[in-house]
Amino acid sequence: MQVITDTPALEALCTRLGNEEFIAVDTEFMRERTFWPKLCLIQVAGAGEAAIIDPLARGMDLSPFFDLLADEGVLKVFHAGRQDIEIFHHLTGRVPRPVFDTQVAAMVCGFGDQVSYGALAEKLAGVKLDKGSRFTDWSRRPLSKRQLQYALADVTHLRRIYQRLREELQRSGREHWLNEELEILTNPQTYAQEVEEAWRRIRFRPREKRQLALLQRLAAWREEQAQQRDIPRRRLLKDEAIVEIASEMPADEQALARLRHLSPGQAKGEMGRAILRIVQEVLALPEAQLPQPERREKAHPQGTQARADILKLALKIVCDREGIAPKLVASAADVERLAAGRRDVPLLKGWRREVFGALALELLEGRRVIGLRDGKPAILALDEEGLVREVQA
Numbered sequence: 001m002q003v004i005t006d007t008p009a010l011e012a013l014c015t016r017l018g019n020e021e022f023i024a025v026d027t028e029f030m031r032e033r034t035f036w037p038k039l040c041l042i043q044v045a046g047a048g049e050a051a052i053i054d055p056l057a058r059g060m061d062l063s064p065f066f067d068l069l070a071d072e073g074v075l076k077v078f079h080a081g082r083q084d085i086e087i088f089h090h091l092t093g094r095v096p097r098p099v100f101d102t103q104v105a106a107m108v109c110g111f112g113d114q115v116s117y118g119a120l121a122e123k124l125a126g127v128k129l130d131k132g133s134r135f136t137d138w139s140r141r142p143l144s145k146r147q148l149q150y151a152l153a154d155v156t157h158l159r160r161i162y163q164r165l166r167e168e169l170q171r172s173g174r175e176h177w178l179n180e181e182l183e184i185l186t187n188p189q190t191y192a193q194e195v196e197e198a199w200r201r202i203r204f205r206p207r208e209k210r211q212l213a214l215l216q217r218l219a220a221w222r223e224e225q226a227q228q229r230d231i232p233r234r235r236l237l238k239d240e241a242i243v244e245i246a247s248e249m250p251a252d253e254q255a256l257a258r259l260r261h262l263s264p265g266q267a268k269g270e271m272g273r274a275i276l277r278i279v280q281e282v283l284a285l286p287e288a289q290l291p292q293p294e295r296r297e298k299a300h301p302q303g304t305q306a307r308a309d310i311l312k313l314a315l316k317i318v319c320d321r322e323g324i325a326p327k328l329v330a331s332a333a334d335v336e337r338l339a340a341g342r343r344d345v346p347l348l349k350g351w352r353r354e355v356f357g358a359l360a361l362e363l364l365e366g367r368r369v370i371g372l373r374d375g376k377p378a379i380l381a382l383d384e385e386g387l388v389r390e391v392q393a
Helices: 007-017 063-070 082-092 102-108 117-125 145-156 158-172 175-185 195-201 209-229 239-248 253-257 264-268 270-283 304-322 332-339 350-364
Strands: 022-030 038-045 050-053 075-078 099-101 368-373 376-382 388-391
Touching: 007 050, 007 063, 022 082, 022 145, 022 158, 038 145, 050 145, 063 082, 075 158, 099 102, 099 175, 102 117, 102 158, 102 175, 117 158, 145 158, 158 175, 175 350, 195 209, 209 239, 209 270, 253 264, 253 270, 264 270, 304 332, 304 350, 304 368, 304 376, 332 350, 350 368, 350 376
Parallel strands: 022 075, 075 099
Antiparallel strands: 022 038, 038 050, 368 376, 376 388
């Protein structure tokens, strides 16, 4: 087992891997006590070798590995790689390119919704993984041989999984489906931490302008403080406390101390003073500077639910035929918006339109219907006189 604990060895490894067509990459990290994920291990494998890189080793400089991730001549293969890529984006300001995500590819190939690495390893690589080290504290040293073997297995079998999925994509002609999904995964905006948008994480949408302004500013303040101190948002200030403050707008320490979701120490300390400053700033804002609450969607037109039910059944018929998970094609919310007359939905773009979106519009326009063929639900096409002229599936 190759464990890299110094920069010269890492440089040599990355030089060798730089000649590969693709490399398999995974990470182990901890996030329970920090805002930013703490990178604890990196696992990487090329065609002929695999290694574990220890980012916590004394004096370790990860620059050679980060340069390898940025090398567009080498494909980086991940499984459910969004969090791994988020870590690298945070550490370097760059997103690895190009990438291949086996979980996304597996969904495109008909393996179900969010299929696990273990399931793919068993189906495509013929191995059953040892799950005994799933809950390891990866920041502790030393790590046992079993822990390291468990970590390394996340990339050694990933090579075979990638190759099998690539073959299936070429056979099915669905590579362009995957490419559209990977564009999202490699877009830096996917990983942007916009403090001004932090309020959207909180499940509270006040209709009163000043309450909304306070909600936005409190959430932005918490986001900045959590990032600077590198602690979880809720450890700094719970969502419930932000909602209560935005609703009540306490003007002094006594009013702040009476809130249910703020401890006496928080109310009377530095945090309380910061919160009261934000409240006073919002109370002093002129009416013209207050944000406009987002408009609530109008009530759906009559018959929307029935149309949505028909579209959902059609979606299931199509996905059963194509061997893909309906959730990959469209969410229930998107189907309902389409049924209500909305056309600004992902379902009508790219490969999703090709697979189901165009057909959904034909159903809504009455040019297709759902019926039975050999006792099974099927989507039927109609001619100009309203008669069945063919059976699609």
